[in-house]
Amino acid sequence: MPASAEKFTAERILWKQCWTDRLISLRLSSDPAFRFIPGQFARLGLQIPGTGFIWRAYSIVSASWDEYLEFYSIVVPEGEFSPRLARLEVGDEVLVDKTPHGFFTADRFPDGEDLWLLATGTALGPYLSILHEAAVWQRFRHIVLVHSVREAVELSYQPEIAALRRHPLWAEHGHKLQYLPVVTRETVPGALSARIPAMLQDGTLERATGLTLSPERSRIMICGSPQMVTDTHHQLKSMGYQLSRLSAPAQLALENGW
Ligand SMILES: Cc1cc2nc3c(=O)[nH]c(=O)nc-3n(C[C@H](O)[C@H](O)[C@H](O)COP(=O)(O)OP(=O)(O)OC[C@H]3O[C@@H](n4cnc5c(N)ncnc54)[C@H](O)[C@@H]3O)c2cc1C
Ligand SMILES: NC(=O)c1ccc[n+]([C@@H]2O[C@H](COP(=O)([O-])OP(=O)(O)OC[C@H]3O[C@@H](n4cnc5c(N)ncnc54)[C@H](OP(=O)(O)O)[C@@H]3O)[C@@H](O)[C@H]2O)c1
Structure with a gap:
């Protein structure tokens, strides 16, 4: 410190x-x-x-x-x-x-077709920064932002997320973004309602986006409560995904939100 x-x-x-x-x-x-x-x-x-x-x-x-x-x-x-x-x-x-920290950055992945950004709670934050980089919009064909909260009132930054699609710096790519709000403790029209690992397992996220998840095409960032990160990582491991490392680039990047 x-x-x-x-x-x-x-x-x-x-x-x-x-x-x-x-x-x-x-x-x-x-x-x-x-x-x-x-x-x-x-x-x-x-x-x-x-x-x-x-x-x-x-x-x-x-x-x-x-x-x-x-x-x-x-x-x-x-x-x-x-x-x-x-x-x-x-x-x-x-x-x-004075020193920024961390390795939870999109440049650690090899190129892929689709970038999936999975968050619970305040872990939405790093994705908003990542989505302000023109390179990210150019590199991927589709970008999916999934934000899981308990109650709808916690779905912060909705106008800012909508504005990302119209940003002049990557205007021709704005259509690539799909935003999937998830509200787990009340029923909200237009929002999904199950936990992220369960929706990866049963295909809900693929159906909601029209995209196929596969280690060849998907690059996935996971940030949220430590338990959510662990559970999501285990689920994706069982589906054939691996942590991306400098020495062995792969599909997954993780960060615990505390
Ligand atoms: C790499 C990293 C990045 C982080 N980024 C953020 C961020 O962008 N925004 C943010 O609010 N916090 C973030 N945190 C957590 C932050 O550092 C603090 O822990 C948090 O703000 C609470 O501080 P505190 O001293 O009040 O409570 P602490 O004593 O630090 O935490 C008390 C308890 O609160 C819960 N908690 C802590 N942070 C969160 C959270 N973000 N969401 C839900 N429950 C939580 C946990 O159960 C924790 O044990 C990050 C932590 C790490 C390690
Ligand atoms: N949000 C509130 O209204 C509230 C109020 C008072 C106190 N708190 C306290 O504040 C802390 C943080 O609350 P929070 O709501 O920001 O974060 P949270 O409990 O991590 O919940 C945020 C989202 O993450 C989901 N989630 C939790 N564990 C998961 C897992 N293992 N895998 C996948 N998804 C998971 C939750 O779904 P589920 O709903 O299914 O858990 C919810 O959609 C908690 O300790 C809580 O006790 C929260």
Whole structure:
């Protein structure tokens, strides 16, 4: 954890959105020297008088070319960090470790036909950054974004997801995106309702998209609760998919959301 001022910058909150009492987004000013690959995470810090620094990992939501850094955060009432973060307002300071972290990036895959982005909860965030890269839209024929939440009110960023299809930087590719919201604890028209591993197993995701899943054509990113990542990984392993490594490129990339 960075503890000296050479290792972090102090940034200001420029914008704040409260989606629900448990979900917020923040935009911070960004040091021009902070450069990241979409899918990476930052370490955010707060200095607590009498306690010292607290640091937590947060996936970056904004594009690599945005002049700000955006984050999408859960508020865990009993957590040490997130309730303090949620109480801050525009103009307040948050520390940002100068080094971005992580390998959950789309450039780790060999080319394929279809890119599947599977998320629960706040793990939607890294995909929004990844989907702001023109190269991703050019590389794949189809892109499927699956976002699973308990209740419909937690389906954040819907206007932004719709706007991705019309973005001028990749306008001719915008039609490639299919967005599949999943709501598991209430019935919502237009949303799927089962857990992601079950829908991979029984073909629901293939039917919903009209796409065939196969190790030859599918590249799959999985991010969410550790249990969801484990269960989805096991399901896909049983279907013949393998983790993509630098030494052995394959179909899957995983990141635990905490
Ligand atoms: C690589 C990485 C990337 C991360 N990216 C994000 C992000 O983009 N947004 C974000 O909100 N959090 C993210 N986290 C989690 C984040 O670092 C904090 O754990 C979280 O914000 C809660 O902090 P806390 O101190 O309040 O509670 P903590 O003591 O850190 O966590 C308490 C408990 O809250 C639950 N929890 C923690 N994070 C989440 C979450 N995101 N969704 C649902 N339940 C959770 C877990 O049960 C955890 O044990 C990430 C973690 C890692 C390792
Ligand atoms: N969301 C809320 O309203 C709420 C309210 C109070 C407290 N909390 C607490 O906050 C924490 C995080 O809640 P959250 O709703 O953000 O995250 P979550 O419990 O991980 O649920 C988010 C989505 O992931 C799904 N999911 C959970 N485990 C899965 C698995 N193993 N495989 C596939 N899908 C899985 C959930 O489906 P299922 O619905 O089938 O689990 C839901 O659709 C939890 O510890 C919870 O106790 C949440």
